């Protein structure tokens with residue numbers, strides 16, 4: 353494979369929609385991006401930013417409003433549908449009508465660009481289908497009809513078909529949309545493994561910010577104004593691009609922990625936290641949710657110490673000379689809430705560490 357040339361690239365690409373041959377909506381313009389062999393890239397952005405529009409345009413399902421797309425060096429507009437299908441496979445989020453097809457038959461359709469509509473499958477084609485079923489863990493329902501599957505099972509089968517198509521490029525529009533958490537993680541791990549083992553270039557759009565941050569080699573961040581930022585996940589977090597793209601009232605992104613924090617509806621008193629880091633992480637989240645501010649001890653009305661005592665999670669604070677000890681966050685919050693309601697927390701107290 354030519355490592356000097358990206359598998360997919362764009363030059364001054366403009367994407368959007370036409371109505372009566374007039375541009376009715378320009379979603380993004382001046383896009384210059386590239387996808388390289390062995391790369392897993394996640395396309396992220398808020399609702400309506402243009403992720404599906406970009407995926408569909410890159411896959412040749414929708415014409416660009418301007419600029420060019422190159423697939424393995426050749427302009428996409430010049431490729432026949434079969435030539436394109438030998439290079440690029442697309443997995444869409446929406447349900448497609450597959451009639452009465454068996455799962456194995458649908459996955460075998462992935463071989464069509466290589467065999468032709470009436471082409472018989474060779475032993476090697478059957479092996480590719482089998483491999484694709486095994487890799488996606490869909491072999492167990494290969495004999496079932498597609499309309500008998502759950503949305504999550506169906507999504508894995510669609511990936512199996514793309515794998516059977518055996519293209520250098522795989523584009524997936526929200527492949528984790530219908531999966532539960534373990535399957536979402538598994539899907540991302542599988543895609544990551546595939547990009548490494550097979551040197552395929554994989555681009556997927558997703559709303560799974562956390563999983564994307566952990567697994568992607570590169571992120572394409574499309575904001576609501578059609579601006580695309582490209583880079584390693586960590587660079588985009590450190591430069592603040594990640595935060596800006598998802599900026600919305602009501603929550604913020606914490607660069608230190610890589611997590612989103614919801615803002616509480618009301619602002620409560622400041623508390624200081626100290627002790628076991630693991631416990632502090634979850635304590636902090638609970639306190640934020642309840643509208644408390646976590647801050648330095650000199651600004652706090654009390655200090656809560658979280659520790660593991662004989663393997664038991666314990667929270668402790670002292671107020672007005674009275675020690676309070678709790679063995680769950682629920683009980684700690686109940687106590688703090690009571691104090692808040694009684695306005696005791698409005699006066700600063702010296703508390704035991």
Ligand SMILES: Nc1ncnc2c1ncn2[C@@H]1O[C@H](COP(=O)(O)OP(=O)(O)OP(=O)(O)O)[C@@H](O)[C@H]1O
Pocket residue numbers: 369376377379397398399400401402403404405406
């Ligand atoms: N057929 C269409 N004609 C005109 N505008 C459209 C059409 N389809 C989508 N749009 C608009 O294009 C913009 C991008 O839509 P798109 O579906 O690509 O966003 P998205 O990032 O995939 O959103 P989501 O995360 O909600 O799936 C939106 O403002 C949408 O309203």
